[in-house]
Amino acid sequence: MQHVLFVCLGNICRSPMAEAIFNDLLEQHQLTGQFAVASVATSSEEEGNHPHPGALKAMRAHGLDASQHRSRPITAEDFDWADTIITMDHANVANLQRMAPNRVDAAKVKLCLDIIPGREGDPIDDPWYTHKFELTYQELATALPAWLDELK
Template sequence: MNVLFVCLGNICRSPMAESMFRQLVNSAGLADQIKVDSAGTSSEEEGNPPHPGAQKTMRRHHLPVDGLVSRPITSRDFAWADYIICMDNMNLYNLRRIAPAADRNKIHLANEVVPGHEQEEIPDPWYTHRFEDTYQSLAKALPLWLERMQAQL
């Protein structure tokens, strides 16, 4: 199973989600069954590492940062991914607009698995500078995504 996390620039939310989810997958002993990656809907930050604020928060939570480099989503990503999990409604709209029709059902809002918060967006720390809030939001949603995926393995 292949999981792709997507935000706008791929320097804050989606690399944080990628690292967090990979850690969850590894802890569950599923690294050979679930592959994880991230991308952005914009190419503006292409080649850049995660935002310094994201790196600081990730390190505080003992999440690896090495190897995370921003890149834009490609047509191959739509074919590769079984789940494309995006962070906000703008990304959801943009992904549905550019996705091949057959792959649109793979696109999900990150919080849609969180009871009572299905329509909420993951806060963008690029604007808020509150990277810990982003981490905490992802920490609620990602274990629920892993549960959903484990049920399909």
């Protein structure tokens, strides 16, 4: 079983959206038994909080529900658990590589849009700041099928 961990700053916008979209893709492709998926934060400031209302609204518009999700910060156990860590922007990458218990764990960290030709190095901007939750959804919905193809 492959373990995929999605990470963003607060775990209330991008990473729970990615978790919900990826789980939906797994169901559509009948691959739920081959993957385990989770999402976490690089920061503890939102710990215990629900996803942002804008993220929930964007997901609901596409038939997804992450209302039971609660933010939590990444732990050393998460690095050990994950086979692949997909993150949203360069600050997340830098923070995770600094936090990683070892080089093997640091090598698991990938930038989400790097999987899309022509988008290598592009961040998925934090909609907490931009308020562009639908754009965030669309960027994730473009990248995550490619990640699924890469990982299966």
